């Protein structure tokens with residue numbers, strides 16, 4: 001905003017970017033709305049989004065990625081194409097005006113699923129991340145972690161499974177391991193949430209984590 005003398009008066013403080021990760025069935029979706037409520041209660045402007053998706057084009061790409069079979073590099077390129085659009089249209093403008101952004105998945109999911117699960121060379125994913133968002137990383141990543149059997153039992157109890165959710169145990173084992181490896185590499189950014197506990201116990205921990213964010 002420009003004042004009478006052409007001097008910037010109210011540069012909005014940049015918002016924070018929080019991502020939610022975990023293998024399918026770990027409990028991510030269960031907790032996102034609750035965390036959004038905690039943040040909104042602080043009077044923040046909050047943008048809640050997801051990947052793949054988050055924009056009209058991104059949602060079309062999501063349909064393809066979740067339901068069509070394709071070469072694994074095509075899959076990687078499409079999730080990053082969706083991300084490019086999401087960053088340009090939603091994430092960066094929101095953070096710049098001071099809004100906080102929470103996203104159901106981001107680049108860690110590409111490393112976990114396309115890299116860990118499918119076996120795509122991690123250097124290719126690093127190159128894509130460097131290309132698509134050299135200067136953007138989440139301020140906080142909540143990694144919902146459960147053993148595969150727990151995730152599988154929860155999924156089987158609830159819904160029709162998409163392309164990824166139909167994958168076998170070794171796929172999810174590799175996906176989970178890649179998430180945990182990244183969390184160990186960047187302990188300052190990640191919080192690992194033990195999602196075998198009750199929903200209520202997890203909410204208590206999330207309230208502490210979110211309450212400590214400034």
Ligand SMILES: Nc1ncnc2c1ncn2[C@@H]1O[C@H](COP(=O)(O)OP(=O)(O)O)[C@@H](O)[C@H]1O
Pocket residue numbers: 022023024025026027028029030031144154155158195196197198199202
């Ligand atoms: N801590 C928990 N204890 C028991 N059941 C849970 C817990 N968290 C989630 N669930 C259930 O497990 C299923 C999958 O959870 P969901 O949040 O959809 O997982 P995700 O979004 O990570 O795939 C849902 O039916 C949900 O109600």
Ligand SMILES: Cc1cn([C@H]2C[C@H](O)[C@@H](COP(=O)(O)OP(=O)(O)O)O2)c(=O)[nH]c1=O
Pocket residue numbers: 024029050051052066079104105106107109110111113114162164165
């Ligand atoms: C963001 C992203 C998601 N995915 C996968 C992980 C999930 O299986 C799927 C998205 O599903 P998810 O976000 O878990 O939605 P839902 O809870 O409705 O199933 O896309 C990738 O493989 N790579 C990515 O980069």
